[in-house]
Amino acid sequence: MDNDGTQTITRIAEIIINALQLEDVTPQTFDPDLDLVDEVGIDSMDLATIALVLRDEYGIRIDEDDYPKLTTVRIIAEYINTKLTSGE
Amino acid sequence: MIVPAREYKFSEIIADPGIRKRWDKVRRYFFLRESTYDMSNRCNIRCEGCYYFAGEKQFAEENRDPAAWLQLLEAEKARGITFVVLAGAEPSLVPELCEVCYGVIPLGAIASNGLNSLPQEIDYRVHISVWGNDRTSLAIRKAPDMLVRQMANYQNDPRAVWVYTFTPVNIDEAREVTQLLAKGGLKITFNMFSAPVGYKGPLRHTAETLAQTAQVMTELLAEFPETVLFSPYNILAHTRPQGLHELFSCSYPRMNKATDIGLGRTFRQYRTNLQWDREAACCVPDTDCDDCRHYAAGSAVVTARMYRHATDPVTFSAWLDYVDTYLAVWVKGYEKGPNLCDAPVLPPPNNE
Secondary structure, eight states: OOTTSHHHHHHHHHHHHHHHTOOSOOTTTSOTTSOIIIIIOOOHHHHHHHHHHHHHHHOOOOOGGGGGGOOSHHHHHHHHHHHHHHTO | OOOOSSOOOHHHHTTSHHHHHHHHHHHTTTTOOEEEEEOOSOOSSOOTTOSTTSSGGGGSOOOOOHHHHHHHHHHHHHTTOOEEEEESSOGGGOHHHHHHHHHHOOOEEEEEOSSSOOOTTSOSEEEEEEOSSHHHHHHHHOOTTHHHHHHHHHTTOTTEEEEEEEOTTSGGGHHHHHHHHHHTTOOEEEEEOOOBTTOOSTTSOOHHHHHHHHHHHHHHHHHOTTTBOOOHHHHHHHSSSSOHHHHHOOOSTTTOOOOSSTHHHHOOEEOTTSOBOGGGOSSSTTBOGGGOOOHHHHHHHHHHTHHHHTTSHHHHHHHHHHHHHHHHHHSTTOOOOOOSOOSOOOOOOOOO
């Protein structure tokens, strides 16, 4: 992962924008601290889809139990970083 | 059990044109957010093992004020509910309230015994319950000529899907019922009797009757593919010795304490007094969760476990068949495609 996580955050934002076909927002303008459930409106099936794309991209497994914790792009980036660092 | 030869990326799985097409078809319905509503505390028949007349909900006062229902449904729509299930005890006794619901949230399904014809203006899916042939229905449901009357009420009605609930005493009658419906060009799907809490009667399944049911379901699916809305994976998931909760971890609030996302956050089960209780909220309240194999439960619970099924093309195809079936059963106008997976896929490990 990039040192400050910016690239990861941008890439996750891009994945979410593509998966949800969001309009009027770019990976660069996507606020990484937006609450994905309350403010973006994603639900469990959206998140499962995003988790599968992230699994492909980063080679990590995202536990179903962890979905509720992944509330923002920044938190997802930190989660991925932790997984990559720990080699899970 | 099918064991994947290697690990697959999700992008590899959906690169298969058939899988991709089905994936694109079903994911358009991921916006569905359901809640269920008991419409009346009355029924025109009384069946053995009825879920409605188990537990406290049967004693809830009935609110028959259309203005109160309108207010409730508008609030439901505002909090993101896009699909309603109108159930207990018998919604056709209050068609004016069903019509109010339809006017606010136009996607939904009504669970009915089919003895009254619902007005055509209520363009929801209508699930008509069948518990065997008419001799068995008379014994279990104390109502004569049920299938004959149901078919008369809903002949040529695109809203109707018959839901055959397999019990230990009607397994061999499913063929007779399916044949009749097939002749009429009608649709049927399968449900499993799941014991209400405390039920000690003869309808609770055993390992033997589960296996017999799986066999009959398999035969009927093969013989009547145009009539039977089901898939091989539906059969496996609903006839295992373990119930759905043990296999998939039920995501309804009653068994799922998480409120962050998914059904644990949005699902409510309203009683006839328009109140709901998170501790009791699930698709068929008062079911013994250890014995739950309900078609309604599976539709949500199996579907929600997409991630764990995305391990290889075969397992994911089985999951797609399940979701395709659920949508065809619940969403009027959704056409089920041919099943993609005939292989015996067992539910993936449940690590929750």
